[in-house]
Amino acid sequence: MSDTFQELADIPKDFVRDGMMFVNRCTKPDKREFLKISQAVGVGFVVMGAIGYFVKLIHIPVNNVLVG
Template sequence: MADQVQELLDVPRAFFTDGMQFINKCQKPDKREFLKISQAVGVGFVVMGAVGFVVKLIHIPVNNILVGGA
């Protein structure tokens, strides 16, 4: 019975240990890396916005044709 309790307690302990090792290895990005990441995110926003705009631009006339708009 004590072995089962010990095994049950080992899982969160191992998870916490692995998590602490991960946190200790992490480091803040330098200025150059941060700017690269920011640029990539900005380009992603612009591309997704353009795709959404084009889809909406095509969807409105097609929807009016199919529904038989006024």
């Protein structure tokens, strides 16, 4: 019974220890890396916006033909 309780008590300790090790290994991106990530996100927004626009552009006339 004591071993089971000890194992359950160790789970949060291990989680916090692993989390602290992860945070300590992480580094902030430098300026060049940040710009690359920002550009990739921007291109993704533009591409997804364009896809959504064209889908809506096609959906409206098709919907009017089916409904009207």
